Amino acid sequence: MDLDPCPSTGNIPINVVIHWDSIGDLSTLPSGMTVHWYPAKGENIIASNMNVYGGREWLYTDVYNAMCLDFNGNVNLAFRSNGTYEDFEVYNIRSTGTYNSFVPQLPGEVTVAEAYPYRLYIDSRKQTIDLEQPLSEDTVTVNFYPKDILREFSFLIYDVKGAEYITRNSGAISGMSGSYFPASGKLAASPSTILFSRVEAIKDGQNSPRWTDTEKALFAAKNPNWNSSDTLTGWTRDWITGKFVTFGPLNAKDHRFRLTVEAINTGNDYYYGAWENTVAGQIDSAMGKKGTPEEQLAWRQRNGGYDIILFNDNRLTVDRSNNTGDGGFLVGIGDWGDIVNVPMPGSTARTGALRAAINTYTTIPDFVINGIHSGGGMSPSLVFNEQYVYKPESGLIWDYAPKKFWPSSGEIDFYAYAPAGIKHLTKGLYNNGGNLNVPPIIGYSMPHKEREEPPPGTGERPSPLIVDDDQEDLLVAVQNRTSPQSNPVPINFRHAFSRVTVKAKTDKDYGNFNIKVTCVDLRNVYAAGKLELKPDGVGGSYSTGIPMEVGDHFRYNGNVTLWTDLDSLSNYRFRLISGAVVIEDQYTALLNSVDGIFVIPQAAGNAAVYVEYDIYSVLPTGGELYLDSRSKLQLLPVGFAFEIGRQYELQLTLDIP
Numbered sequence: 001m002d003l004d005p006c007p008s009t010g011n012i013p014i015n016v017v018i019h020w021d022s023i024g025d026l027s028t029l030p031s032g033m034t035v036h037w038y039p040a041k042g043e044n045i046i047a048s049n050m051n052v053y054g055g056r057e058w059l060y061t062d063v064y065n066a067m068c069l070d071f072n073g074n075v076n077l078a079f080r081s082n083g084t085y086e087d088f089e090v091y092n093i094r095s096t097g098t099y100n101s102f103v104p105q106l107p108g109e110v111t112v113a114e115a116y117p118y119r120l121y122i123d124s125r126k127q128t129i130d131l132e133q134p135l136s137e138d139t140v141t142v143n144f145y146p147k148d149i150l151r152e153f154s155f156l157i158y159d160v161k162g163a164e165y166i167t168r169n170s171g172a173i174s175g176m177s178g179s180y181f182p183a184s185g186k187l188a189a190s191p192s193t194i195l196f197s198r199v200e201a202i203k204d205g206q207n208s209p210r211w212t213d214t215e216k217a218l219f220a221a222k223n224p225n226w227n228s229s230d231t232l233t234g235w236t237r238d239w240i241t242g243k244f245v246t247f248g249p250l251n252a253k254d255h256r257f258r259l260t261v262e263a264i265n266t267g268n269d270y271y272y273g274a275w276e277n278t279v280a281g282q283i284d285s286a287m288g289k290k291g292t293p294e295e296q297l298a299w300r301q302r303n304g305g306y307d308i309i310l311f312n313d314n315r316l317t318v319d320r321s322n323n324t325g326d327g328g329f330l331v332g333i334g335d336w337g338d339i340v341n342v343p344m345p346g347s348t349a350r351t352g353a354l355r356a357a358i359n360t361y362t363t364i365p366d367f368v369i370n371g372i373h374s375g376g377g378m379s380p381s382l383v384f385n386e387q388y389v390y391k392p393e394s395g396l397i398w399d400y401a402p403k404k405f406w407p408s409s410g411e412i413d414f415y416a417y418a419p420a421g422i423k424h425l426t427k428g429l430y431n432n433g434g435n436l437n438v439p440p441i442i443g444y445s446m447p448h449k450e451r452e453e454p455p456p457g458t459g460e461r462p463s464p465l466i467v468d469d470d471q472e473d474l475l476v477a478v479q480n481r482t483s484p485q486s487n488p489v490p491i492n493f494r495h496a497f498s499r500v501t502v503k504a505k506t507d508k509d510y511g512n513f514n515i516k517v518t519c520v521d522l523r524n525v526y527a528a529g530k531l532e533l534k535p536d537g538v539g540g541s542y543s544t545g546i547p548m549e550v551g552d553h554f555r556y557n558g559n560v561t562l563w564t565d566l567d568s569l570s571n572y573r574f575r576l577i578s579g580a581v582v583i584e585d586q587y588t589a590l591l592n593s594v595d596g597i598f599v600i601p602q603a604a605g606n607a608a609v610y611v612e613y614d615i616y617s618v619l620p621t622g623g624e625l626y627l628d629s630r631s632k633l634q635l636l637p638v639g640f641a642f643e644i645g646r647q648y649e650l651q652l653t654l655d656i657p
Contacts, residue, residue: 175255278310449467
C-alpha cells in the first residue's frame with residue numbers, strides 16, 4: 001500500500017495537539033510528526049504531516065481511528081500496510097555486515113540494520129474520532145502522547161586484550177524481533193540479527209578516568225572488591241562497552257541469543273568475539289516479568305549499570321598491526337563541547353551534559369589537508385598542498401592519489417578542514433606571505449540572506465544583514481608526526497564554530513495568558529573571520545590552539561575563541577519550531593533539535609538577543625483572544641564569549657507588561 005500523504009479536502013477542522021510531557025530530553029524530538037487517519041467508510045488512509053507539537057487538518061464526515069508517529073525522521077526503518085489500522089507495520093531494513101564472514105547467521109534469521117537515531121516515537125492508542133454529526137462551528141481536538149517504542153540494551157565485556165590497537169568496532173545481536181505492529185504493540189515472531197555500531201574499546205577499563213562517581217558506585221555494588229586487583233579476575237584488563245536498540249527480544253526459550261563484537265586494528269585486520277550461553281538469561285532478566293522500562297532500569301542498577309556483562313575468556317584479543325601500508329589517514333571527529341546554559345539576564349552560566357554533533361564520521365565524505373615537512377637539515381617544504389582525501393568504500397584508511405612518501409628524517413605538521421566541498425570559505429589552507437614556519441589559516445564568511453533595500457528617496461535605512469540558514473558545520477584538525485612512519489596518520493577533527501540554541505519561559509505563571517514567540521534574533525554578532533590552525537600547546541594552563549589527540553579537548557577558560565580578523569556585524573535569525581509555541585514558567589524549546597545556528601567564535605561585545613512575541617488571553621471556552629504584541633532586546637552577559645567548539649543555550653525570560 002502507498003503511504004504517501006493524501007490531500008484531504010474535508011470541511012471539518014481537526015486540531016491536533018502532540019504532548020511531550022513525559023519526554024525528559026526535548027533535544028531528542030523529531031523535526032515533525034505524521035498522523036494517520038483511518039476512515040471507517042473510506043478506502044484510503046489520510047496522512048497528515050504535522051509540526052512536532054501538532055497542527056490542523058480538515059477531514060470528511062466519517063468515523064476515524066488515528067495513529068501518530070515519527071514517519072519521516074528515521075533511517076534504517078521502513079513501513080508497510082494493506083491499509084488497515086491493525087496491520088500497519090514498522091520494520092528494520094535488510095543489511096549485511098562483515099561479521100557474517102566470521103560468525104554466520106543463525107538458522108532462519110535475517111540480518112537487519114539498527115534503527116537510527118536510536119528512537120521512534122509513536123502513539124497508537126485506540127482512539128475513535130466520531131465526525132458523523134459534529135457541530136459546524138466546533139473544532140474537534142485530538143490529543144497524542146507519543147513514547148519511544150524502541151528498547152535500548154547496554155553491555156560490557158571485560159578481560160579484553162589489545163584495546164589500544166583497536167580503531168573501530170561494530171557488533172550484532174541475534175534473537176531480536178525486526179518488526180513491530182503499533183496498533184497491538186506486538187512483535188513479529190520471526191527472529192532477526194541486528195547490526196549496530198555504538199561499540200567502544202576502553203584501555204585499562206577499571207581505572208579509566210571516564211567513569212563518574214555514580215558509575216563507580218554501581219560497579220562497586222556488584223563488585224565489592226572493586227579496588228582489589230587480586231580478586232577481580234579480568235576486570236583490570238581492557239573493556240568493550242556498547243549499546244543497541246531493538247523493538248524487543250523474542251522468547252528466550254524458543255530462540256538463540258548471540259552477541260557478536262567485531263574489532264579492527266590500524267592495519268585493517270579483523271577480530272571478533274561471540275557470546276551465546278549467558279546472553280539470553282541476562283536479556284530476559286533485563287526485560288523483567290512485565291517488560292516495563294522500570295524493570296529494566298532496576299536490573300541495570302543491580303547489574304553494575306549494564307543490561308549484559310560478559311567475561312571475555314580469550315574470545316577477543318586484538319594484536320598490533322604488522323601492516324606498514326603505503327600511507328593514508330585515520331579519521332576521527334570529536335563531539336561538540338557541553339551545552340552551556342546562558343540565562344538572559346542574570347546568574348553565571350553553568351555547564352550541562354548534552355551533545356549535538358552535526359557533522360560526524362558518517363556524514364563527511366572527504367577533507368582537504370596540507371602537510372609541511374621541517375627539520376632534517378632542510379628548509380620547510382609542502383608535502384601535501386591542499387590535498388583531497390576521500391572516505392574509503394570499505395575498510396578504515398582514508399585514501400588519496402597520487403601517493404606521497406615519508407621523508408627520511410624530520411617531522412611533518414598536518415593541517416586539515418572538512419568537508420572538502422564546504423561552501424563559503426573565503427580562504428582555503430594558506431600561509432601568511434608564503435611562510436611555512438607558521439601554521440596555515442582558513443577564512444570563512446557566513447552566508448547572508450538577500451538584503452532588502454528601501455525605496456529610493458524615502459530616507460529609510462537598509463534592512464540589517466541577516467545570516468542565511470545555508471550554514472555548514474566546519475571541521476578542522478591539526479596533527480604532528482615524526483618522519484618516517486609506518487602507520488596511517490590519525491586526523492582528529494574538531495568543530496570550528498560555536499553552536500547556539502534558544503529556550504524561553506515567563507517570569508512567573510500568568511495562568512490566563514498565553515505567550516507565543518514569533519521571532520528571535522541574535523544581533524550584533526560577527527559573521528566572518530580567520531582561524532589559524534595552531535596546535536594545542538603541551539602543558540600550561542589553557543589551550544592556545546586546536547587539540548591533536550583523540551582524548552584531548554579545548555581547555556576552556558571563558559575566552560578560548562581562536563578566531564581573528566572578525567568582520568561583518570550581522571544578525572543571526574533562529575528558525576523557530578512554530579509561531580504557536582506557548583511559553584510558560586518552565587523553559588520551553590523554541591527550536592527543533594537540528595535547528596541551532598553556527599556562530600563565529602568571538603567575545604560577545606554588544607551582542608544581544610532580540611525577541612518578538614504575541615500575548616493572548618485564554619477564554620473560558622478554551623479559545624484565545626489576541627491582546628498585544630511585544631518585543632524585547634537583551635544584551636548578553638558582560639564578558640561573555642562564544643568559545644570554539646562549544647554549544648550554548650540562550651535562556652530568555654519574558655513578561656507581560
